[in-house]
Amino acid sequence: xxxxxxxxITTALKIDELINCPKDEIVKGIKRKFGNNILDDIGEQxxxxxxxxxxIEGLALSFLGVKFQSQDFLSSVxxxxxxxxxxxxxxxxxxxxxxNFIFGxxxxxVLPKCLAEAGVKSVLSHEKTEVILSWITSVDKSQFxxxxxxxxxxxxxxxxxxxxxxxxxxISTSVSKSFDLCVWSQDWQKRPLVAxxxxxxxxxxxxxxxLLENIYVENKEFILVSGGNEGIERIALEWSKDQGLKxxxxxxxxxxxxxxxxxxxxxxxxAANIIKIIYNKKTKxxxxxxxxxxKNDKEVQTIKx
Numbered sequence: 001x002x003x004x005x006x007x008x009i010t011t012a013l014k015i016d017e018l019i020n021c022p023k024d025e026i027v028k029g030i031k032r033k034f035g036n037n038i039l040d041d042i043g044e045q046x047x048x049x050x051x052x053x054x055x056i057e058g059l060a061l062s063f064l065g066v067k068f069q070s071q072d073f074l075s076s077v078x079x080x081x082x083x084x085x086x087x088x089x090x091x092x093x094x095x096x097x098x099x100n101f102i103f104g105x106x107x108x109x110v111l112p113k114c115l116a117e118a119g120v121k122s123v124l125s126h127e128k129t130e131v132i133l134s135w136i137t138s139v140d141k142s143q144f145x146x147x148x149x150x151x152x153x154x155x156x157x158x159x160x161x162x163x164x165x166x167x168x169x170x171i172s173t174s175v176s177k178s179f180d181l182c183v184w185s186q187d188w189q190k191r192p193l194v195a196x197x198x199x200x201x202x203x204x205x206x207x208x209x210x211l212l213e214n215i216y217v218e219n220k221e222f223i224l225v226s227g228g229n230e231g232i233e234r235i236a237l238e239w240s241k242d243q244g245l246k247x248x249x250x251x252x253x254x255x256x257x258x259x260x261x262x263x264x265x266x267x268x269x270x271a272a273n274i275i276k277i278i279y280n281k282k283t284k285x286x287x288x289x290x291x292x293x294x295k296n297d298k299e300v301q302t303i304k305x
């Protein structure tokens with residue numbers, strides 16, 4: 001499975017600069033480079049975890065993307081498009097560039113550190129997508145279908161046509177919105193994405209950390225998906241840092257008002273494939289998490305402290 005997402009290379013480079021600054025300078029830098037309103041999401045005294053995580057998801061990298069069957073499959077779609085362009089008398093060199101982007105080769109593998117740590121494998125700037133879109137649009141689709149049939153058989157026409165439509169839509173959006181594109185690493189997709197929710201007040205931190213250790217034993221090298229809220233979620237973030245685990249942090253966006261927590265929870269649940277709630281006493285928030293999970297057809301495992 002391969003996933004292509006939207007990203008912002010310029011913002012990511014700014015984030016790389018900020019993360020390497022002293023903490024007080026980072027706060028000033030966030031205000032200066034992203035605007036004062038960004039601090040509404042994290043407060044004037046952000047934790048180290050928030051400073052490391054807030055700008056990536058949602059600012060420099062989209063939460064979700066478009067999934068394709070595999071790198072090889074998408075590469076073969078581009079190959080068929082290239083063959084069709086040659087028969088149409090059109091330069092096919094762009095097909096090689098797209099292939100390099102898909103496999104993270106040459107200049108496409110050079111990317112900001114914060115994107116690499118978030119699981120990005122390669123990047124394609126929006127300055128290049130306008131030329132690519134023009135090329136794809138110029139190729140006769142009937143010729144593309146003919147090439148697919150000759151190369152792979154009639155039964156593959158629908159799959160290849162759908163993939164080309166998705167790819168063209170991504171590139172069109174990149175052009176119209178000035179979004180950069182990136183390939184999100186397959187390595188992340190092979191590892192469990194574990195969302196951990198829980199009590200906002202937790203007095204027994206040591207027991208909570210012990211339960212997190214048990215989750216780690218069950219799901220080796222998992223990626224923590226979290227909102228970084230007070231209580232269990234914050235404990236889980238601190239614990240994951242000690243373990244050296246990768247994480248996806250969805251910061252609460254207060255600009256959504258009363259709906260902020262629901263939107264945050266929904267995004268976390270959509271991203272995760274394993275959902276756990278560590279609690280002492282079930283609350284309305286716990287019930288809401290379970291309800292949102294069911295709506296997304298996800299099972300929830302509850303663990304009592």
